[in-house]
Amino acid sequence: MVYLDSAATTLQKPPTVARAVRSAMGRMASPGRGGHKPAMLAAKTAFDCRETAAGFFHLDDPENVVFTLNATHALNLAIKSIVKPKDTVVISGYEHNAVTRPLQALGCRVKVAKGPLFEPEVILARFEQLITEEVSCVVCTHVSNVFGYVLPVKEIARLCRLRKVPFILDASQSAGVLPVHMDQLDAAFIAMPGHKGLYGPQGTGLLLCAADRETRPLLEGGTGSLSAQQDMPDFLPDRLEAGTHNIPGIAGLLEGLRYVASKPDGAILRHEQELTALAVKGLSAIPGVTLYASKRPEVQAGVLSFTLAGMDCESVGEELGLRDIAVRAGLHCAPRAHESAGTLGSGTVRASFSDFNTPADVRRLVSEIARLAG
Amino acid sequence: MVYYLIICRSLTYAQRTEAALARAGITAHIRRSPKTIDSEGCSHSVKVSERNLAPALVVLARAGLSPKRVFIVAGDGSYKEVLL
Numbered sequence: 001m002v003y004l005d006s007a008a009t010t011l012q013k014p015p016t017v018a019r020a021v022r023s024a025m026g027r028m029a030s031p032g033r034g035g036h037k038p039a040m041l042a043a044k045t046a047f048d049c050r051e052t053a054a055g056f057f058h059l060d061d062p063e064n065v066v067f068t069l070n071a072t073h074a075l076n077l078a079i080k081s082i083v084k085p086k087d088t089v090v091i092s093g094y095e096h097n098a099v100t101r102p103l104q105a106l107g108c109r110v111k112v113a114k115g116p117l118f119e120p121e122v123i124l125a126r127f128e129q130l131i132t133e134e135v136s137c138v139v140c141t142h143v144s145n146v147f148g149y150v151l152p153v154k155e156i157a158r159l160c161r162l163r164k165v166p167f168i169l170d171a172s173q174s175a176g177v178l179p180v181h182m183d184q185l186d187a188a189f190i191a192m193p194g195h196k197g198l199y200g201p202q203g204t205g206l207l208l209c210a211a212d213r214e215t216r217p218l219l220e221g222g223t224g225s226l227s228a229q230q231d232m233p234d235f236l237p238d239r240l241e242a243g244t245h246n247i248p249g250i251a252g253l254l255e256g257l258r259y260v261a262s263k264p265d266g267a268i269l270r271h272e273q274e275l276t277a278l279a280v281k282g283l284s285a286i287p288g289v290t291l292y293a294s295k296r297p298e299v300q301a302g303v304l305s306f307t308l309a310g311m312d313c314e315s316v317g318e319e320l321g322l323r324d325i326a327v328r329a330g331l332h333c334a335p336r337a338h339e340s341a342g343t344l345g346s347g348t349v350r351a352s353f354s355d356f357n358t359p360a361d362v363r364r365l366v367s368e369i370a371r372l373a374g
Numbered sequence: 375m376v377y378y379l380i381i382c383r384s385l386t387y388a389q390r391t392e393a394a395l396a397r398a399g400i401t402a403h404i405r406r407s408p409k410t411i412d413s414e415g416c417s418h419s420v421k422v423s424e425r426n427l428a429p430a431l432v433v434l435a436r437a438g439l440s441p442k443r444v445f446i447v448a449g450d451g452s453y454k455e456v457l458l
Contacts, residue, residue, distance in 0.1 A: 031385060032384075032385040032416070032418070034406075035405055035406040040404070043385055043389065043404075044389075046386075047386060047389040047393075050386065051393075061390075062386065062389075062390065063384075063386050063387065063390065223384075224385060224416055225383065225384045225385065225415070225416055225417055225418075226383075226414050226415050226416070226417070227414075227415025227416040228413065228414050228415035229414060229415065233383075233384065235383055235384060235387070236386075237384075237386055238384050238386070
């Protein structure tokens, strides 16, 4: 199997991840729910994971690292902590439904900073125009899950700081690949999955919270703290972590984080960009292929969308699947991104890379697309 | 044996407390707070020896970690709050 769907979830993980999951299932109980060894071992694992994440993403305090089910859960917590019904919110034209659906459910007035693909200067200028006094929050993805477009989030965050508007970063495609520094961005929240670029198991995610930021739970329940009171604790992480933790998942995520942290700075990004460049070179030589790629390597991460003339994108995905190549076709839960790129009608085929892909994987993809085109 | 219990607002806070003390070379252990001294329900405490309380409080103050309450546990197992 050639797996090229890491923008959905990474399939190949460091072997330490599965080992940690299995070990946790046999040895660990529930943190904060007992003083016995299995509970305390679980507590240690959870704390180690918070500390490792805090170090990796440059947070001072591991208490502000909240475990979630996935990035969607983290984004819902972040958005619903800041945004009230009918508020005005600014987003980019490349957001995922994990951002746009919660805003729709809140009945928000959404102002969209639109701009063509791979032109960060244009979208930044739009943000500059749209972040006005009545805006209660800005939500922006770091990297488009459809096109790999790296948005100018440092500059957008700086605008938000200047205009005193809270900033939420969706780091779903960037965490573990691009630098994500809480202290530099000064974001209110950063949301991310644990199961993509951090190589943890599915069912894991993280919400990084600014120190002084008020939060609103989505769930109420037991936290193993202040049990005599009926209100949720007012401190993190307990306030946002009602119920039993996914300790096997967290143990796996810890190993994923350790793997990513052990790599030299930028090594994973460079590897994925080299694979993307190789795919662009091979696919661009095939008649009928339309590629959505940038000539500026700094504005595209390891995600590449394309279409093949005369074939529906889902048919291409299906044919590749039959040839043991896993890609994702369609709208990728991001209709706004397709609208921005002009592919809402057709959808695209998306190949997305991880640290475990090789040039041979890319050559397989190119040769199978050439056969389909031929 | 006499020792002190530093009551923390949460398990994670207790873990931060334990880690800060460990970095300063002070031995500390997390345990669940005794029910009789914690009227608000479940919480966690950090146990430190009698001789380590003063340096521990200095380390915690430097790290910006404020104990919720501190109790002395006497040899007979009785608890008495230490006013800081």
